[in-house]
Amino acid sequence: MIEQVPEIRISHPQMQPDPASLPPEGQRPEPPAEASGIRKYLMSRGNSAIADAGFHWLMVLCAFSIFGIVALIATELVTHSTETWHKFGLRFFFQADHDPDTHLPLFWDPVNGHFSALPFIYGTIVSSILALIIAVPLSVGVAVFLTEMCPKALRGILAFLTELLAAIPSIIYGVWAVAVLVPIMREHVNPLLATYLGWTGLFVDDNPTGLGYTSAGVILAIMILPIISSLTREVMTAVPHSQREAVLALGATRWEMIRTGVLRNARIGIVGAIILGLGRALGETMAVTMVIGNTPEIHRSLLANGASMSAVIANEYAEAVTDLHRSALTEIGLALFIVTIIVNALARLLVWAVTRGTPPRVI
Amino acid sequence: MTFLAILATAVVVLPLLAIFAYLLYKGAASVNLDFFTKVLKPPGEVGGGLANSIVGSAVLLAEASVIGVPIGIGGGIFLAEYGRGTKFANAVRFTADVLNGVPSIIMGVAAYALIVSPHISWLPFVGHFSGFAGGVALGIMMIPTITRTSEEMLLMVPNAVREAALGLGVPNWRSILSITVRTASPGIITGCMLAFARVAGETAPLIFTVLGNSFWSTSLNRPIDALPLRIYVLALSPYDDWHRMAWAGSLVLIVLIVLAVSLVRYVTSRGVMKGAS
Numbered sequence: 001m002i003e004q005v006p007e008i009r010i011s012h013p014q015m016q017p018d019p020a021s022l023p024p025e026g027q028r029p030e031p032p033a034e035a036s037g038i039r040k041y042l043m044s045r046g047n048s049a050i051a052d053a054g055f056h057w058l059m060v061l062c063a064f065s066i067f068g069i070v071a072l073i074a075t076e077l078v079t080h081s082t083e084t085w086h087k088f089g090l091r092f093f094f095q096a097d098h099d100p101d102t103h104l105p106l107f108w109d110p111v112n113g114h115f116s117a118l119p120f121i122y123g124t125i126v127s128s129i130l131a132l133i134i135a136v137p138l139s140v141g142v143a144v145f146l147t148e149m150c151p152k153a154l155r156g157i158l159a160f161l162t163e164l165l166a167a168i169p170s171i172i173y174g175v176w177a178v179a180v181l182v183p184i185m186r187e188h189v190n191p192l193l194a195t196y197l198g199w200t201g202l203f204v205d206d207n208p209t210g211l212g213y214t215s216a217g218v219i220l221a222i223m224i225l226p227i228i229s230s231l232t233r234e235v236m237t238a239v240p241h242s243q244r245e246a247v248l249a250l251g252a253t254r255w256e257m258i259r260t261g262v263l264r265n266a267r268i269g270i271v272g273a274i275i276l277g278l279g280r281a282l283g284e285t286m287a288v289t290m291v292i293g294n295t296p297e298i299h300r301s302l303l304a305n306g307a308s309m310s311a312v313i314a315n316e317y318a319e320a321v322t323d324l325h326r327s328a329l330t331e332i333g334l335a336l337f338i339v340t341i342i343v344n345a346l347a348r349l350l351v352w353a354v355t356r357g358t359p360p361r362v363i
Numbered sequence: 364m365t366f367l368a369i370l371a372t373a374v375v376v377l378p379l380l381a382i383f384a385y386l387l388y389k390g391a392a393s394v395n396l397d398f399f400t401k402v403l404k405p406p407g408e409v410g411g412g413l414a415n416s417i418v419g420s421a422v423l424l425a426e427a428s429v430i431g432v433p434i435g436i437g438g439g440i441f442l443a444e445y446g447r448g449t450k451f452a453n454a455v456r457f458t459a460d461v462l463n464g465v466p467s468i469i470m471g472v473a474a475y476a477l478i479v480s481p482h483i484s485w486l487p488f489v490g491h492f493s494g495f496a497g498g499v500a501l502g503i504m505m506i507p508t509i510t511r512t513s514e515e516m517l518l519m520v521p522n523a524v525r526e527a528a529l530g531l532g533v534p535n536w537r538s539i540l541s542i543t544v545r546t547a548s549p550g551i552i553t554g555c556m557l558a559f560a561r562v563a564g565e566t567a568p569l570i571f572t573v574l575g576n577s578f579w580s581t582s583l584n585r586p587i588d589a590l591p592l593r594i595y596v597l598a599l600s601p602y603d604d605w606h607r608m609a610w611a612g613s614l615v616l617i618v619l620i621v622l623a624v625s626l627v628r629y630v631t632s633r634g635v636m637k638g639a640s
Contacts, residue, residue: 062441070458255365
């Protein structure tokens, strides 16, 4: 300890703030007798009171701007979707017009004024659920491997690679999916699914494009994997070591230890991570737009072309034909906004419930 | 079970390698000097590049950073220095996390409704597709990320540093700006770069705000081009020449983003606060 004292003295000049703001020790000047009124006022209050208060309120304003942004988005979406709301009301989300002659549903026909969000809601839900079915087991597997089994040297690299997967922009996933994934789905995966799972009625291979709900689900799964696995890893590391040691001490194998000691304790957080992944999948736009097929119809077959809420906005917003069309798209956006806010809030609460009290993770 | 876990990890890493390999295979040949200096040629003509898209992206990102970085860091300072443990700070933190999860396309719709659609003739930038609207959408998307990372970085600065500054008679605001923020600056900068990398690849909020532009334009008051947006248009076009440009553009974009993220990773893994703690 004694040896450190000179070091502190050496580093002392660096700690000095800008000399201009501080007079040298012992020379703090008395205010001159003829000082102006403003100067007297400043001196009497202490030099920094105004600056301090101003800075404080500036920072409060910055923090408050986050509420402002949410409120601004909400009001803009609401005011720009009133036309649809007045015309269709809640029917917009639950019903569709029907062709009087053929009785086929007319979901979305902007030119003739038929609007219904049904096929988009259906497409969003179906592709997101498919994505979760594929991504959840994989990402929990990755998290288990990384936290419990992986040799330390490999852990950093693998964690970095999964993080990198999260950093790839959605558009690049989309370009890759169109060029690589969709042909693979069309040539190999879809016929397999139709042959072995065709009896369920969910896989009818009558789509020559290879686009559709399944392709969207697969690319979404790849995109939400990193977020689910990194949050699962976070909640798993938050489980205290004494839990693991206690289970092992009772004679459990490593797998039993992971199952009863870690996964069970972290399950609320893992559910939170999954819901967060769901929130990401619901709002994902570019990759889905490029592979889902963009056909505003509802199909039972998961290999058929569909459409999703974000995809229809991306496709049609810039070229909306009427005000009603644009207002309908904005209302779809509003619905997506509300749903993702709820889903994300729920997920954050669940993750916080588990990781509360542990030190914050860096990024 | 160990085998299953290893298998899962392999399946997860596979797409990453596949994407990189494919981008390199398809795109590397088209990345040359022309790519960075020329404007896109019509399909069928050899040569040309995406210079206007890259410059447009740079302009948009600069505007987004001007909006997002100061407000984001300010929010982080409030959370770490003034609002510790208060209900208001918790609400801000929670809202920032939730805002982070709002889809980027919604930001685009909001920016359209706010800036592109109103017809107010005396306001600049308002009433038509413009680079300004896209920059605002991207800037708003940066705020929550930067707020949260800079808060976490500032919280890692030991209290002794703050006390030392205050003990020397430095005003609080000065101590925060010159001592605390400076100590945490490597972490704050990496947080900003992370947010930057995230919005650099965003396409959805740009489609109906900046609209895209096949010609040279750096004006924020007019439609401007952006690299991700151009990739989207090129990839969905029916021309092989344009597909090649899309691959090359994707390769450039991903290399830039991977570089940024690796740098962030490198700096954080070295222990950001080494000097302070």
